[in-house]
Amino acid sequence: MRTGVWLVGARGSVATTSIVGALALRAGLAGPTGCVTELPELRGPALPAFTDLVFGGHDVVSTPLAKRAEALAAAGVLPGRLVAALPEELAAVEHELRPAPTAGTQADRAAAIVRDLSDFRHRHGLDRVVVVNVSATEPAARPHPAHADPAALHAALAGPDEVLPPSSLYAYAAVTAGCPYVDFTPSTGLRLPALGALAAERGLPYAGHDGKTGETLVKSVLAPMFAMRHLAVRSWSGVNLLGGGDGATLADPAANAAKVESKQRVLGETLGYEPQGGTRIEYVEELGDFKTAWDLVTFAGFLGTRMRMEFTWHGCDSALAAPLVLDLARLTAAAHAAGLAGPLADLAFFFKDPLGAPTHSLAEQWQRLREFTRRLHSGGGHADRG
């Protein structure tokens, strides 16, 4: 089952780490630490092998992939020896990267993306191509009447307006090209009624959104802990200090707001009430690709006794996100092969703000993910239409 993985934002830190990692895994130079689809509970025949993955993608910048990989190695995100060991493999992926189309109407640009996707699929004889958005977070999208309905959308895209934010234009093109789609960012992506309808029409599965890689991951186990123990969380306040490309983007208040809202959702939905406090994102360039989050939780126990918990998470976002990108590409490909369509709510495990939001408890999400892969591996769903 040869599977294309088309990365929107293909020269970014997450994408580059995903590519180097997949190449290293394929070459037997690295193990699958961080890849949940390689855990005994989840792995199995329905998932494409790492050797079956072929990478391509779009980006607005043109820095060579190898340069980006070297920069990540210098920053301690990747081992330099892996980059040094894979020059030809990286060059081969470089060959599959395309500049983001910028000319013409949005319809013209969508058509160019569809062409790139189809060419990629045919060039490599792929059973399918999963499109994964790992580009920088956008500000919240401005509403537009054409977002409600496929026909209106078609018409509007041919006009001069910027009807869709970039992430949604890629989602539109992916659906048009018959490709399953994964939203790894908090950007709008496929979350517009018109795009959901189109994906349903085309029988395409999609997953999202906003990869859960740090503070929210921890929240998704600690909040259920407080809930299961019937402890009353009085306040939960957090700060995220981050450098790197995403940090700079999130310094923009509008993007910050989108991300922060998705970060706090887990609390209210898990606890059943909203504790005081909020989450802040601050850009500190010096931290580079690493992120430090600090959270303070105050809570009351029996008879009202006040207690508190603090945690500091010092993680490398790219190293945490990249294996999940590979997991999601494999799982979404397998879902497509199994004939599943629409939002994959069973992949909530991976996301801060999961589609269909069945639960925000990591343990329950894990349970659903296990059952989902079990069904896939036992041939559940429809026959492979690839």
Added chain:
Amino acid sequence: MRTGVWLVGARGSVATTSIVGALALRAGLAGPTGCVTELPELRGPALPAFTDLVFGGHDVVSTPLAKRAEALAAAGVLPGRLVAALPEELAAVEHELRPAPTAGTQADRAAAIVRDLSDFRHRHGLDRVVVVNVSATEPAARPHPAHADPAALHAALAGPDEVLPPSSLYAYAAVTAGCPYVDFTPSTGLRLPALGALAAERGLPYAGHDGKTGETLVKSVLAPMFAMRHLAVRSWSGVNLLGGGDGATLADPAANAAKVESKQRVLGETLGYEPQGGTRIEYVEELGDFKTAWDLVTFAGFLGTRMRMEFTWHGCDSALAAPLVLDLARLTAAAHAAGLAGPLADLAFFFKDPLGAPTHSLAEQWQRLREFTRRLHSGGGHADRG
């Protein structure tokens, strides 16, 4: 279903908080924060109501319960207004407390305990009495051949030796008196083959051991998080600073070792490997009934990238333990009423070192606990023999 709760260590901080809390709940002066059996997922008709609980117990010290409660209020563990509002109720419980028997052979002392338990039961017309050990942690017990077998144990207890550690003598007496038993401490208690055999003979359920109230609670959700994400935990080091009675006891290296071992078990069993590092317990009198734990976790992600997490837990052990004592008394009473016998592995949710150790993941333990209570409420198990 009138249920006795007999506390071994009845004048200690945990017992006193349990008693004041139960009296306050019964009087409508406090809510059930921290009582998991009052969560919608668990509550139901099989559990004795708070108004059905009658308290008694043994202790080696004789400080009046009301004095202990006032001291806890002064230390910020209990609201003073509750203590002030319940003088008669506390006096009534005071009336049910007995000095720990100290005269004669261990057989004589066991007989005295059995008499106290039976008298308590008859005096109040109780359906059953659950014995809960909340006394100070003992050093690890010295092995004795009579631990292996009920008959040998009977014989040895009549002699001059200290065959059983105190916690196990209480467990022996509880079983002899036909009482279900809960081990809330890391002491030996019922965990000797001879005692397990006796409980089975008598058809008695028991639960244990070592209430999970702080650092280990957090570990039981964080360790599964690392496992579910396939992250490689490299080291997990912790320190527990605690004052109060238990702190002083644990300053004793032998008791410390017992507790520490039970604290680290969750890691190896959840992760499938032993990370480096260990857990320390230090006595800092100044901290009183509060405990501060700090843990550092270092872990590797995709391609070996090193990351770290720290947490500080600042909890009041008594306030965390007391509602669980009430939960365990209710659940064990209901299990007994339902005709269940032997170790209650489904109560692993409450313990650092659960009997039968089905899993150390809090989420899985919660799942088992939900199913267990569902069965109880739907009349599962045998008929009430109370």
Added chain:
Amino acid sequence: MRTGVWLVGARGSVATTSIVGALALRAGLAGPTGCVTELPELRGPALPAFTDLVFGGHDVVSTPLAKRAEALAAAGVLPGRLVAALPEELAAVEHELRPAPTAGTQADRAAAIVRDLSDFRHRHGLDRVVVVNVSATEPAARPHPAHADPAALHAALAGPDEVLPPSSLYAYAAVTAGCPYVDFTPSTGLRLPALGALAAERGLPYAGHDGKTGETLVKSVLAPMFAMRHLAVRSWSGVNLLGGGDGATLADPAANAAKVESKQRVLGETLGYEPQGGTRIEYVEELGDFKTAWDLVTFAGFLGTRMRMEFTWHGCDSALAAPLVLDLARLTAAAHAAGLAGPLADLAFFFKDPLGAPTHSLAEQWQRLREFTRRLHSGGGHADRG
């Protein structure tokens, strides 16, 4: 040397704690923990004794002082037993509190304040009255041409405009009444050219501003540590979570900006360069009178090796500020008695944003404070004009 202490914001948490504490000290019910003027290095005959202090003040609210004290006791800021032991003493102070004048032009209000100050002084036969501003933080003041010059100010105050922010109106009245003045908040207070000129004219000393009670205190020893070790601080990011009245005020972005700026100053001035990062203030009502600050410092050592330090400060602002208010009242009174006038730069030890800013290193500020008190105690300065 009978000394009046007139508190602007006399019913606030800091003022109430100062008053209760001074009364408790005078009654021998509490020790001088937190009062630096009671350290062997600083104490001496030039300072008025606690028994020589008489309290009065203005406030915009009218909650009885005893009620405020009880509320602080309930919140764990004050021991309840002290409040219970001092009912008459508190009633006596209550008698000296006045509503903040609100009628008429600013000139009218200033005149009313001057009258209250003079009456207080004469009523108690005081040698002098020190006015201390401990009211809630104001937004940054709007510039006004009359701020530059005493004559212009006199003229403008008689008009209908709000020429001065409230803190400055009190400073103006204090100077007019011949009272030394202490700015314990980041509000404008006496920091306007016209007011400085008036104080100089009247030969009055003044101190400020913005009491250094938490995160900034820690910064004022850690930043010099990094500097003395020639370590390169790359980033210093902090967050302050605070409840209580001041927290709510600081939720106002304008006030927040004033406070934050004063908090970061210590870094640039101590290190000689501006590290990345900033400080945030967040209001979390649940934290009450306590404040939790978390700071992350990243720094480079020899050959560029990256290292980091974090600290969490969990302090009670009122309990930290109140003894300093007493210290400042005593020191400023002694300075006045010694004939000193103008900004007291030697009191930088107490402030986040010290007047004359001789240094931000706590150790150097301490050195200056020691020399200052040594001069006072040895009769330095001019003769007492009290």
Added chain:
Amino acid sequence: MRTGVWLVGARGSVATTSIVGALALRAGLAGPTGCVTELPELRGPALPAFTDLVFGGHDVVSTPLAKRAEALAAAGVLPGRLVAALPEELAAVEHELRPAPTAGTQADRAAAIVRDLSDFRHRHGLDRVVVVNVSATEPAARPHPAHADPAALHAALAGPDEVLPPSSLYAYAAVTAGCPYVDFTPSTGLRLPALGALAAERGLPYAGHDGKTGETLVKSVLAPMFAMRHLAVRSWSGVNLLGGGDGATLADPAANAAKVESKQRVLGETLGYEPQGGTRIEYVEELGDFKTAWDLVTFAGFLGTRMRMEFTWHGCDSALAAPLVLDLARLTAAAHAAGLAGPLADLAFFFKDPLGAPTHSLAEQWQRLREFTRRLHSGGGHADRG
């Protein structure tokens, strides 16, 4: 002023980092971050220039210096580019390293060390050689009657006993060879009456001991902060997690005890009382050359209000120690050149357990160091006898 720096433990992490750093500084490849003698307040003509330093040393292991440097680069302690840029310079130092003498009586071994020192001095035409002990921490030395007196010591060394611990044998040899001596470790070194007498006889200065590079550095500014603010420290508990060579050594309880005692001294001496709590050192191999220390301080403020502070220090011991080794070599050489002899109490700034212990406050130590260097630079002390 050509100055030899003879490192005992010359292939260890601290020594290797010192050597690579000094070579890089000399070659203009790195700046003096972390070198306090390059601060404007301290630098001056009395100190030998980096270009005047010549390195040699003893070690019990024989791993090539370049290999050790590469290992440190791989561990993130040193930039690999520096190691790669200095192959000849490192080879030249390699040429000056000698195996630690192991044959014969202690007198024989001392004589061999003296020969190595003298040869080194003559070979390079050095004005003087400073011996710096940076070898692994020893267990506390066993007392021996010969420690009291030079003559007894001479006699005993010629016998078959291990009279002196290794660090003291090196100190003895250094003094015999006329070399100033620096104790950077908590080992006994020169701290025996017989050795002090010999150094005095020979007119040699010496400094020590136990370089202050992490948790204790922070304590030496925080403890004075609490003292200056008259806050009552109730408990101060710490844990140090460390990997690397020193960590393994300190896992030995005897060495641990020595180090821990020296770490706590700062508190009692600065505060004037002993707070509760203690410091632990734990070996966690995984942490490598980095060290994580966590401290919890509980303190009382005005009227007894309880507050707390925590800090985490994540430092690289070698990167913190190495520049101080260079500083100490320069300062001790200058002291020798100036004719100073005996313990250099003015260098307390550098040490956990300073000789002569004038103060444990970093700020006061800094003041003394400034005055000391000012005297040196202005030609204070006697004429250069080099």
